[in-house]
Amino acid sequence: MSSFPTQAGGVPVLVLKEGSNRSRGREAQHGNITAAKIVAESIRSSLGPKGMDKMLADNFGDVTITSDGRTILDEMDIQHPAAKMMVEIAKTQDNEAGDGTTSAVIIAGELLSKAEELIDKNIHPTIIIDGYRKAAEKALETLEKIAIPVDLKSQDYLKKAATTSMGSKIVAEYKDYLADLAVKAMLAVAEKHDGAYKVDVDDVKVEKKTGESLRETSLINGIVLDKEIVHSGMPKRIEKAKIALIDASLEIEKLELDAKINIESPDQIEAFLKQEETMLKDMTNKILASGANVVVCQKGIDDMVQHFLARKGVIAIRRAKKSDMEKLAKATGAKIVSNLDDISPSDLGYAALVEERRIGGDKMTFIEGCKNPKAVTILIRAGTQRMTAEAERSIHDALCVIRDLIQEPKIVAGGSAPELEMASVLRKFAETMPGREQLAVRVFAEALESITVTLAENAGLDPVNILSELRARHEKGETWAGIEVLEGKVRDMSKVNIFEPLSVKKQIIKSANEAASMILKIDDVIAAGKMKGSPTPPGGGMGGMGGMGGMGGMGGYPGAGEY
Numbered sequence: 001m002s003s004f005p006t007q008a009g010g011v012p013v014l015v016l017k018e019g020s021n022r023s024r025g026r027e028a029q030h031g032n033i034t035a036a037k038i039v040a041e042s043i044r045s046s047l048g049p050k051g052m053d054k055m056l057a058d059n060f061g062d063v064t065i066t067s068d069g070r071t072i073l074d075e076m077d078i079q080h081p082a083a084k085m086m087v088e089i090a091k092t093q094d095n096e097a098g099d100g101t102t103s104a105v106i107i108a109g110e111l112l113s114k115a116e117e118l119i120d121k122n123i124h125p126t127i128i129i130d131g132y133r134k135a136a137e138k139a140l141e142t143l144e145k146i147a148i149p150v151d152l153k154s155q156d157y158l159k160k161a162a163t164t165s166m167g168s169k170i171v172a173e174y175k176d177y178l179a180d181l182a183v184k185a186m187l188a189v190a191e192k193h194d195g196a197y198k199v200d201v202d203d204v205k206v207e208k209k210t211g212e213s214l215r216e217t218s219l220i221n222g223i224v225l226d227k228e229i230v231h232s233g234m235p236k237r238i239e240k241a242k243i244a245l246i247d248a249s250l251e252i253e254k255l256e257l258d259a260k261i262n263i264e265s266p267d268q269i270e271a272f273l274k275q276e277e278t279m280l281k282d283m284t285n286k287i288l289a290s291g292a293n294v295v296v297c298q299k300g301i302d303d304m305v306q307h308f309l310a311r312k313g314v315i316a317i318r319r320a321k322k323s324d325m326e327k328l329a330k331a332t333g334a335k336i337v338s339n340l341d342d343i344s345p346s347d348l349g350y351a352a353l354v355e356e357r358r359i360g361g362d363k364m365t366f367i368e369g370c371k372n373p374k375a376v377t378i379l380i381r382a383g384t385q386r387m388t389a390e391a392e393r394s395i396h397d398a399l400c401v402i403r404d405l406i407q408e409p410k411i412v413a414g415g416s417a418p419e420l421e422m423a424s425v426l427r428k429f430a431e432t433m434p435g436r437e438q439l440a441v442r443v444f445a446e447a448l449e450s451i452t453v454t455l456a457e458n459a460g461l462d463p464v465n466i467l468s469e470l471r472a473r474h475e476k477g478e479t480w481a482g483i484e485v486l487e488g489k490v491r492d493m494s495k496v497n498i499f500e501p502l503s504v505k506k507q508i509i510k511s512a513n514e515a516a517s518m519i520l521k522i523d524d525v526i527a528a529g530k531m532k533g534s535p536t537p538p539g540g541g542m543g544g545m546g547g548m549g550g551m552g553g554m555g556g557y558p559g560a561g562e563y
């Protein structure tokens with residue numbers, strides 16, 4: 001707060017609103033870097049198959065158990081602006097590649113930590129940023145060079161990459177089984193355009209239901225809705241279903257305004273009710289006239305309409321999610337109708353079977369054998385809700401990895417082999433550069449090696465010995481030398497079936513470098529004063545998470561805890 005300029009005579013000129021907070025120069029940089037480092041530090045221990053899991057409790061007391069980088073950061077109620085940027089990297093990484101969020105954040109944290117050492121040696125941030133940019137380019141070039149092209153005709157590598165991505169999750173015990181489902185699901189929805197495959201993760205519907213075990217997770221050829229059939233008088237199963245998708249309420253709309261109707265005789269009540277019934281019957285008739293025998297409605301369905309439909313042997317489902325309606329439209333070829341007057345036979349979709357089944361105490365509706373065979377659902381089963389939720393996240397990662405590979409069929413081996421190879425190339429590259437930039441490139445190499453160190457530490461191995469052995473091997477040209485943490489040994493990672501898509505690794509470098517550079521460029525942090533009655537606890541907003549790697553201590557760093 002001492003940073004306001006003062007006029008001659010010592011009278012302060014107030015530029016910022018009272019309560020605003022400002023830190024500049026080294027102080028701002030130090031605050032930002034420290035906050036970002038703390039975020040990276042807090043998820044370090046979850047990297048790799050031997051990583052630990054995190055238990056996160058939100059304001060409502062809901063508990064999430066996960067080892068997924070993005071989820072951890074999302075659930076942490078982070079306040080500091082620079083720390084929030086680290087959360088952003090995890091999001092970018094997740095949206096672009098779907099996997100590698102933990103790695104991206106760890107490397108970014110390390111890049112910042114090393115940059116701070118250089119800044120302390122009086123190297124200007126701009127020089128560091130330049131050096132990092134060149135290093136990142138070289139690293140990406142190296143990745144392209146060492147990547148192994150794969151033939152998608154054999155699903156082998158898709159399966160191996162999916163298995164690797166699930167190997168570092170809580171569901172690892174079932175990784176082979178689940179990876180197999182994920183590969184089948186993605187291949188079912190992939191489309192070939194001009195020789196290239198196009199595939200969207202959202203085309204695979206994922207539903208979850210507590211009960212049984214992960215082993216009972218299954219792939220269904222069609223769409224599964226977490227909805228029951230609305231009326232007990234309706235059939236539970238219809239073959240050759242003609243499906244109407246309706247985005248209109250099948251009820252009498254309630255008036256928005258308060259209106260009063262004075263009724264003076266019982267006849268009037270009767271007429272009134274009759275009128276309602278006629279309107280509802282009218283709705284039903286319009287639907288029946290289209291020839292539909294299954295109705296999926298995005299809004300509510302009046303009891304009377306349910307009753308009329310049941311009498312005609314029609315199945316109805318209400319309050320379907322918008323995303324499900326869209327999936328159903330794509331799968332069955334139906335058009336979503338929003339005005340009942342327009343409904344016609346050509347709007348209906350087709351499925352070989354619509355059936356309600358009891359799954360784990362609840363009823364779900366299965367729509368199978370759709371007109372478009374590219375509609376699949378993975379139905380996750382697991383003993384607890386937390387497990388189904390984590391399985392969903394892990395399957396999401398696997399689906400993304402498969403998508404990445406289908407779109408760019410190149411892989412690298414894991415266990416930090418590519419990171420070490422990049423580091424080794426960067427060290428040689430550094431020698432060709434002028435003095436201070438050289439330092440930046442060197443520390444970039446060290447930041448990449450933090451993945452090796454972290455994998456080893458998390459597996460309870462000695463990182464110093466392992467790193468020096470691996471460095472030496474890469475010097476000798478062993479491109480794929482890495483650490484197999486399940487065995488706890490240095491290995492040729494291309495021989496132990498730990499593979500990851502090239503695009504995930506490339507995105508890690510891009511996201512980490514971008515975030516680190518952005519944070520390094522900031523030399524002035526101006527934060528508006530807190531709103532009165534702000535619910536955030538003091539000390540950096542990590543109030544609910546006292547046990548998480550000391551995040552609550554953010555307030556202890558100069559310039560770091562006042563936002």
Ligand SMILES: Nc1ncnc2c1ncn2[C@@H]1O[C@H](COP(=O)(O)OP(=O)(O)OP(=O)(O)O)[C@@H](O)[C@H]1O
Nearest residue numbers: 047048068069099100101102103168414415484485
């Ligand atoms: N058996 C193994 N031995 C050694 N390293 C492995 C093995 N399996 C996976 N890895 C490595 O673990 C790292 C991935 O760990 P993890 O999945 O926890 O983090 P992430 O992919 O960076 O982030 P997230 O999955 O949380 O988005 C990769 O570097 C991968 O090569």
Ligand SMILES: [Mg+2]
Nearest residue numbers: 099100165168
């Ligand atoms: Mg992963």
